[in-house]
C-alpha cells in the first residue's frame with residue numbers, strides 16, 4: 074500500500090493514525106509477539122559505553138543491553154546495502170547480491186535477488202502486519218533495491234546522498250558561515266522518525282506486528298551537538314551548535330596519499346562523532362520505551378549496519394576496508410521473559426533473520442539450505458559458532474574476510490594477497506602474520522563463499538535494467 078507523504082517526503086502521522094482508527098488500514102492478523110527491529114547506521118561498537126567507551130555516550134542503549142541477550146556480532150559488509158540485506162535475508166552478499174558493482178566509470182546499484190525471501194516477506198506471509206520507517210538514501214522506495222519487499226507500510230525518507238550534497242555546498246569543513254543553511258538537509262531525521270513511530274504504533278499493534286526502524290545518526294557528516302557533548306564530559310569544539318563536520322577533505326587526504334590529517338581534526342571529529350552516537354542513543358531509548366508501552370510482550374532487537382573509521386587508517390569513512398572499526402558490532406534481543414546476559418561466541422548479521430523468525434514462530438525459509446554454513450542460524454538455540462565472513466563487494470577492489478576465534482583474515486580477491494591478524498594480541502590489525510598453515514582454513518572458507526557468487530549469478534541473470542546499464546558501460550555479458 075503506497076503511503077501518503079507530506080511535501081518533504083514524510084508520511085503524515087495524523088493521516089496514518091486516522092486510517093488506523095477508521096479501520097481502513099490493515100491490522101495484524103496473527104496472535105504472536107510483536108517485534109521492533111532497530112538498526113543504527115554507522116555505529117561503532119567501540120563508541121558504545123557498554124562495550125568500553127570511556128565517555129557515557131549511550132545511557133539508553135546501555136540500559137537496554139543490561140536487560141537483553143547481548144551478542145558480539147560481525148557485520149556482513151562495511152556499508153549499508155549489503156549489510157542490511159544480510160540482516161533481512163539471513164544470506165551473505167555472495168547470495169543475496171544487494172550492493173554495488175563498481176566499474177571504472179561509475180557505480181551501479183544491484184538490488185536484492187528477486188528469488189530471495191526477506192524477513193518482512195516471511196513474516197507477512199505468516200500473518201504479521203509489517204511496517205518500516207527508514208532514513209537512508211539507499212533505502213528510499215524509489216531506489217528499488219528491494220528493501221521495501223514484504224512491507225505493508227514502507228516509509229522511507231531522506232536525501233539520496235546527503236553527505237555528497239553537503240560536500241558540494243561546502244568548500245571547506247570549517248567554513249562555518251555557510252554551514253547553517255545546509256543543516257536543513259539532514260538535521261534531526263531521528264527525531265522525526267521517533268515522532269512518526271510514536272504516532273503510528275498503537276495498542277492495536279501489541280501482537281502480530283513487525284516494525285523495522287533504521288536510524289541515520291550517527292552517519293556522517295556529523296552534526297555538532299553541544300548539550301550532549303557537555304553532558305558526557307566532552308569540551309565541544311569551537312564551532313556553533315548544530316554545525317556539520319564534513320569529513321570529505323580528510324578522505325581526500327587519505328586517498329591521494331597526501332599525508333596524515335592534522336591532529337586537531339582527528340580529535341575534533343572523534344568528539345563530534347560521540348555526540349551523534351548520543352543522539353542515536355536518545356532515539357533508540359524513545360523507540361524502545363514507546364514500543365514497550367504498547368507491546369509488553371514484544372521483542373526489541375538492536376543492531377548496527379557497520380561501523381566507521383575515525384582516522385585509524387588516516388581517513389573518516391566506511392565501505393572502504395574490512396578492518397574491525399568497520400565490521401565489529403553487536404546484537405541485542407530484549408524480551409521480558411528472556412534472561413539478560415552477554416553471550417560468548419561471535420554472532421553474524423545473517424543470524425538476525427532466523428533468530429527473529431524463531432521468536433515470531435513464523436515459517437521462514439532456512440538460509441542454510443540456500444547458503445550452507447554462510448547462512449544464518451537461530452542465535453537462541455545455536456550449538457556451534459560458524460566462521461564469520463564479511464564482504465566488500467566491488468567489482469574491481471574486491472575484498473572478503475573471515476574470522477574464527479581471534480584469527481582474522483582479509484583476502485584481496487584480485488591480487489590473492491591475504492592479511493592475517495591475531496585480534497587477541499593485535500586488536501588494531503597493525504601487524505599482519507605470515508603463516509600459510511594458519512591461514513589455510515580461513516582461505517578455504519572464503520573460496521567456498523566466493524564460489525557462491527558464480528552459482529548465484531548463473532542461477533539468475535541480472536535484471537534487464539542492470540544488464541542494460543552494464544552494457545552501456547561496456548560490460549556486456
Ligand SMILES: [Zn+2]
Nearest residue numbers: 114115153378
Ligand atoms: Zn550504513
